[in-house]
Amino acid sequence: MILFMRKLGIGMVGCGVVGGGVLAHLTRNRDLLQERSGVDFEVVRVAVRDLQKARGIEASKLTTSWREVVEDPQVNLVVEMMGGTTLAREVAEATLKAGKPLVTANKALLAECGEELFALAERNKVPIYFEASVAGGIPILKALREGLRANHILGIHGIINGTCNYILSRMADEGKSYEEILLDAKRLGYAEADESLDVDGIDAAHKAAILASLAYGFWVRMDQVYVEGIRKVSALDMCFAKKLGYTIKLLATIQPNSERAVEVRVHPTLIPSTHVLASVSGAYNAIAVEGDVVGNTLFYGRGAGPDATASAVLSDMAEAGIALDAGCVYRGFERHSFNGQTVPMAEVRTRYYFRLTVLNKPGVLARVAALFGAHDLGISSVFQPEDHDEETVPLVILLDYGKESSMRKAYDEIMKLDVVQTPCQMIRVEDFS
Ligand SMILES: NC(=O)c1ccc[n+]([C@@H]2O[C@H](COP(=O)([O-])OP(=O)(O)OC[C@H]3O[C@@H](n4cnc5c(N)ncnc54)[C@H](OP(=O)(O)O)[C@@H]3O)[C@@H](O)[C@H]2O)c1
Known part of the structure; x- marks a missing residue:
């Protein structure tokens, strides 16, 4: 039995596909969320663009100003479900500066400005929760x-x-x-x-x-x-x-x-x-x-949709509620091991599928294979559909592991051969070995 239930005021910025799902499932599973987190969530303010749309929430809670949501003293936790990176960044920054935890479903915002936002969160000792930003309902x-x-x-x-x-x-x-x-x-x-x-x-x-x-x-x-x-x-x-x-x-x-x-x-x-x-x-x-x-x-x-995404947002809200309730020390973005280095694509080694359109005559395969060979690229299989009597035919080639830069050079040279026509296609192959 829960003797004391902390009330948590939720401010929502955006109430579209994801926000609508969050409202619906918060209503539906409110008791369960209370039992599991010891927190009673109450949506106190919601920012939208259009005040006339039906939202399933009292009209008095709606506003077109996200600032009203963030600055409302009754709002303890801001949930950004507006999308985009310009206004959403302002919402996120204002929330963190106000010392309020932020829950967001916005992958574009985190991918574009994650580093700055996490630094700001660290300075203000407030967390950002973002489970819904990747693969919707999957808690990856x-x-x-x-x-x-x-x-x-x-x-x-x-x-x-x-x-x-x-x-x-x-x-x-x-x-x-x-x-x-x-x-x-x-x-x-x-x-x-x-x-x-x-x-x-x-x-x-x-x-x-x-x-x-x-x-x-x-x-x-x-x-x-x-x-x-x-x-x-x-x-x-x-x-x-x-x-x-x-x-x-x-x-x-x-x-x-x-x-x-x-x-x-x-x-x-x-x-x-x-x-x-x-x-x-x-x-x-x-x-x-x-x-x-x-x-x-x-x-x-x-990975998307109002229900799956709401599942992740509500889970983050519960985690934020538990942390606020327990007065948890802020755990920011955990840096470790790697030193900020990514591999340039030209250096990547992988396998390749080629579909070339070639003239239907003898000796073509040998000329193509020679150019791959010259760039240290080995062929693992070749396929050509039978029963063709057209002037041009598709030639499908699978390459062994090779470097992307070598593949690019070979591809450019192959495309210059007089026996190779367009369209041609290159797709990388992953064999998980
Ligand atoms: N849709 C998905 O399945 C999914 C899955 C995972 C993550 N996400 C992410 O979740 C976020 C929201 O996506 P969504 O599909 O729910 O978008 P959406 O349906 O377009 O909803 C956006 C909401 O933000 C409101 N809004 C837009 N600009 C505003 C402004 N200037 N001031 C106040 N409110 C404003 C809109 O108001 P109106 O309703 O009045 O237009 C709407 O309620 C995005 O970052 C998206 O990448 C979405």
Whole structure:
């Protein structure tokens, strides 16, 4: 039985998809949250743009001024669910300067300004909670910071953008083009009207930067993340990948190299169809983390949407409430081990899939293979569909491990061959070895 229940005033900045989910589930699970945290949460002020929209909260609590929320003496904890990086940064800074803990779902804000915000939080001795910023309902940040604290992280591979995974899964299953599935994804609400943040890989890169920062103990900047989106993945590549025993995913790869620097990259990737990540389909997310003590782990679930994201925000609110109640000493961003170094993409060693359009005549493969060989790139398999009598034919080549800079040089030279036409395609391959 709880004898004394601390009341915690919540100020919400933003009440859209995520904020709406938080309000709904706070109402639904209020008793459970009270029992588990010993804190009674009361939403006292909510900032929105449009006061006329129905929100499921008393109109008197609504305001269009985020400052009113942050500065309200009844607000003990600010939950930022507005999005963007300009105003959201002002909200975050004002909250921390006011000595109030901040809960945020905003990956863009943390990826772009995390270092400065954590420094400010440290100066003011107030915490930032941000579980909802990566992979929605999957508690991956808590797992990295707490559950896997005793591990050196040997690698993280993640499918962390639901929109891209939805599009690629349907392309693989239905053999349809990217454009066709994108239109459908927009109609069904799986993609935004402006899809670029998702399909150009930016959203996944924001999340990859946050994951890398927590796993390797230095704040990874966005300009240290290599990003390629999925716009150029074709139905033909899906089909050839399948024949070769692979499937194509937008994969975030975060792993240290031998010189104690970290690769942080997001790009379409061929992964073996037998790997557990290959079976993650639709809008789901999954993150495979390998630790030197624990071995392989896998985290799977819904990465977005009002319910999954509310689960993470409410968990953060509960943690903030418990910490405030117990008068916990502030634990900031924990720096450790790595020294701020990321591996430039040119230095990355990986495997490659090439689909070249070549003239249908003898000797072409030998000329292409010679150029790969000249750049120290070995071919592991070659595939050419039969029954072609056209002037040009696709030539699919899988390379062994090689350096990105060598692959780029070879690719440029191959594209200059008179027997090679457009379109051509290059996708990296991950075999998890
Ligand atoms: N959607 C997801 O599944 C998901 C998952 C994980 C993380 N996130 C992150 O959560 C954050 C919110 O996303 P969302 O999808 O909930 O966005 P959203 O539906 O667009 O909601 C944004 C909210 O902020 C309010 N707002 C915008 N500008 C404002 C201003 N200047 N002053 C006061 N209020 C303002 C909007 O008011 P109106 O309602 O009046 O327009 C709306 O209530 C983003 O950082 C996003 O990256 C989202």
